[in-house]
Amino acid sequence: MIRPTTIRRLLLSVCAVALITGNAVAAAPDTVHLHVDAQAQGTPFPHFWEQMFGSGRASLALRDDYRKDLDAVHRATGFSYIRFHGIFDDDVGLVRRSPDGAISYNFSYVDQIYDGLLEHHIKPFVELSFMPPALSSDPKALQEFWYHPNIAPPKNYAEWDAMIGAFAQHLVARYGIDEVASWYFEVWNEPNIGFWAGRPAQSTYFTLYDHTARALKAVSPRIRVGGPSTAQAAWATAFLAHAKHDNVPVDFVSSHVYGDDTASNVFHTSENIPRRDMVCRSVDKVHKEIAASPFPHLPLIFSEYNASYANLPNVTDSVFMGPWLANTIRECAGKVQIMSYWAFSDVFEEQGVVRNPFYGGFGLIAADRIDKPSFNAFAMLHKLGDTQLKTGSDSALVTRRADGTVVLALWNYARPVGKTASYTPGEPHGAPKRFSIDVKHLAAGVRATVWRLDETHGNAIALFDRMGRPDSPSRKQIAQLRAAGKLAAPEQVDVRKGKFEISVPPQGLVVVELR
Numbered sequence: 339m340i341r342p343t344t345i346r347r348l349l350l351s352v353c354a355v356a357l358i359t360g361n362a363v364a365a366a367p368d369t370v371h372l373h374v375d376a377q378a379q380g381t382p383f384p385h386f387w388e389q390m391f392g393s394g395r396a397s398l399a400l401r402d403d404y405r406k407d408l409d410a411v412h413r414a415t416g417f418s419y420i421r422f423h424g425i426f427d428d429d430v431g432l433v434r435r436s437p438d439g440a441i442s443y444n445f446s447y448v449d450q451i452y453d454g455l456l457e458h459h460i461k462p463f464v465e466l467s468f469m470p471p472a473l474s475s476d477p478k479a480l481q482e483f484w485y486h487p488n489i490a491p492p493k494n495y496a497e498w499d500a501m502i503g504a505f506a507q508h509l510v511a512r513y514g515i516d517e518v519a520s521w522y523f524e525v526w527n528e529p530n531i532g533f534w535a536g537r538p539a540q541s542t543y544f545t546l547y548d549h550t551a552r553a554l555k556a557v558s559p560r561i562r563v564g565g566p567s568t569a570q571a572a573w574a575t576a577f578l579a580h581a582k583h584d585n586v587p588v589d590f591v592s593s594h595v596y597g598d599d600t601a602s603n604v605f606h607t608s609e610n611i612p613r614r615d616m617v618c619r620s621v622d623k624v625h626k627e628i629a630a631s632p633f634p635h636l637p638l639i640f641s642e643y644n645a646s647y648a649n650l651p652n653v654t655d656s657v658f659m660g661p662w663l664a665n666t667i668r669e670c671a672g673k674v675q676i677m678s679y680w681a682f683s684d685v686f687e688e689q690g691v692v693r694n695p696f697y698g699g700f701g702l703i704a705a706d707r708i709d710k711p712s713f714n715a716f717a718m719l720h721k722l723g724d725t726q727l728k729t730g731s732d733s734a735l736v737t738r739r740a741d742g743t744v745v746l747a748l749w750n751y752a753r754p755v756g757k758t759a760s761y762t763p764g765e766p767h768g769a770p771k772r773f774s775i776d777v778k779h780l781a782a783g784v785r786a787t788v789w790r791l792d793e794t795h796g797n798a799i800a801l802f803d804r805m806g807r808p809d810s811p812s813r814k815q816i817a818q819l820r821a822a823g824k825l826a827a828p829e830q831v832d833v834r835k836g837k838f839e840i841s842v843p844p845q846g847l848v849v850v851e852l853r
Contacts, residue, residue: 352358367412369772372729373738376744376852383726384672385736388418389666389718390463391682392642392700395485397429398422398685399451407683407703408458413660414717417576420455421463421641421678423527425502426470427487433470433501442473445508450834452513463522463641463678465567466502466550468533473497478833480533484690491536495549502553506561519560524592524641525550540573544580551587565589567641571595571605571620575626582632590675591628594642595620597653597662612753613653614662617643618669626797637675644680649689649698652754656798659712660791660847661733661749662721668735672725679716694809695819696802704798706816714796717825718789718849733771744780744852748773752844768844777852784852786838788832792846798823 356692391411399422410419426432429537442621452462462523470489471477480489509518527533529543530714536542543566551563566577595604597613604620605611611619611688621640628636645662646653653659670677684701695704702713722745723737735747750771793800801822803814831838833852842848 350407351622368769369774370731370733370748372731372734372736372746372773372775373574373841374744374746374775374777375448375728375779376738376742376777378727380725380738381672383671383722383724384580385505385720385724386414386670387663387677387679388417388720389676390421390639390641390678391417391702392678392680393420393422393682394686394688395427395429395487396422396451396588397424397427397447398687399454400447401685403707404456404685405458406707407685407701408455408460410707410709411682411702411713411716412459413796414713415720417682418462419463419522419676419678419807420682421465421524421595423465423467424485424487425451425464426466427468428471429485429486432505435470435472441500443501443504443508445512445707448505448508452509453768456513456517459770463524465524465527465641467527468503473501478535481533483506483688485687486792489533489535491542491546491801493535493761495545497550498546499553502550504558506554506557510558515558519562520644521559521562522590522639523561523563524567524639525552525563525565528565528594533571533588540576544577547577548584548586555587556567559587562589564588564592564636564639564768567592567594567596569642570599571624572604574624575631578628578631578636580632584614587618588633588636590637590639592622592639592641593620594640594680596643596647597645598648613645613753614665615669617645617666617672621670621674621677639675639676639678640674640675641676642679642680643677644700646698649700650754651698651799652756654698654700654703654712656754657711657799657845657847658752658754659710660718661751661845662714663715664728664735664747664749664847665732665751667747667779694807695811696799696807702806704823706811706819707820708798708816709796709825711791711799711823713823714791714825715847717845718791719747721789721849721851722747734773742781744777746848747849748840748842748850750844750846751844760776770844771846773840773842773848775838775840775850777833780852784833784836786833787851787853788829788840789832789849789851790826790846791848792843795826796823 411567435674473492474490476490477495480486521574525547566573601609601611681700692705723739727736752768
């Protein structure tokens with residue numbers, strides 16, 4: 339008879355081996371059978387999830403670490419646009435009022451910000467915010483962010499119109515209309531939840547939008563303008579009805595949502611929508627509202643989204659983000675033109691100066707240029723092709739590139755666990771998932787190249803937990819964390835007559851390239 343203590347030791351040994359090999363210990367794994375035709379026609383699969391990223395306020399774009407992180411994300415994803423708050427905030431210095439009441443403009447920092455982006459091969463997605471204090475109707479209407487932007491309506495709409503016109507004219511003069519016409523101009527940020535002090539919020543925002551859109555179009559009808567830039571997927575129907583009724587220009591619809599937004603706030607229901615589905619349920623809602631509007635073909639841009647708005651280390655810092663992101667791409671495909679992950683970097687100061695590199699920040703890259711698992715998820719999913727092939731699974735994406743290479747994303751979604759760490763060994767966490775894959779019409783000699791993201795692959799936070807989560811890591815620890823966060827080297831797997839198997843641990847993401 340084996341003693342209970344011996345059994346426990348054996349189980350612990352198996353756990354240790356499983357963690358080393360990247361496979362979680364659990365009951366017999368679920369098996370997903372995928373049957374793929376490599377030569378099937380498929381459907382277009384544009385990379386809508388990696389065309390744009392969000393970031394902190396505008397003045398941060400002047401920082402060296404911001405630009406280094408920008409380059410790193412651009413190399414990984416090839417993204418084209420960046421969005422940030424506060425191009426009109428006082429620290430950018432655009433607007434000044436002299437003692438005699440005259441308004442003047444200083445474009446020095448505006449130029450340095452936009453020049454820097456373009457030099458790094460990124461175009462601005464211009465969020466027209468917030469209110470310059472010199473134009474504000476209420477100097478005390480300050481939002482709670484650490485840098486306290488002014489959120490009041492303008493004191494005088496003629497002055498606001500003049501500023502918008504001068505801003506647009508300057509951009510066209512500096513960069514040319516062909517360049518500026520390739521940007522997007524979004525009016526304000528989340529006027530429905532506390533970033534706008536006008537009352538009633540909706541009608542006063544519509545007044546702001548009308549003035550802004552018309553002032554931009556007066557400079558050039560080629561400038562693209564849109565809104566309502568709402569949180570919680572709100573106001574699209576009313577916004578488009580207003581634009582039609584008042585003949586106001588609108589070139590795209592934008593909104594935001596996060597995985598932990600509630601059904602009561604987004605859908606006005608009492609249902610419980612899980613984190614994995616909230617973003618794309620919201621995208622589907624606005625997609626349908628546009629289709630039913632007077633402008634059924636307008637592009638939809640979700641200019642902010644993430645799995646959480648609440649700074650949860652076990653969510654946004656963890657390997658959970660791999661399956662969450664892959665599933666979000668699967669669910670949202672075909673319903674949205676651009677989705678902007680908030681945010682590309684933790685060079686970010688909404689809650690103040692960053693105190694700990696893994697505090698649940700929104701960024702793909704933590705402070706001190708440490709890649710998070712979310713960065714590796716984006717880098718891996720960038721490898722997907724631009725044609726989607728059919729699969730009946732909710733845990734897989736199968737695509738084909740223009741050169742015929744088949745690329746699969748496979749994942750094992752499991753809910754976040756713990757309060758800080760991404761995974762505690764021994765904590766109930768779900769079972770591994772085995773994928774049995776059969777691909778027809780593959781060329782002879784094809785091999786599978788496999789990239790992994792999970793607890794033991796591309797996961798800096800696991801090392802950070804073992805370090806005791808120091809607020810101020812030493813330079814040696816930073817170097818170790820940077821190395822631990824790098825995307826793991828790929829594996830090679832044999833493919834026999836188009837068939838192979840892959841095992842994915844809970845919260846794991848795998849990308850397979852069949853070349």
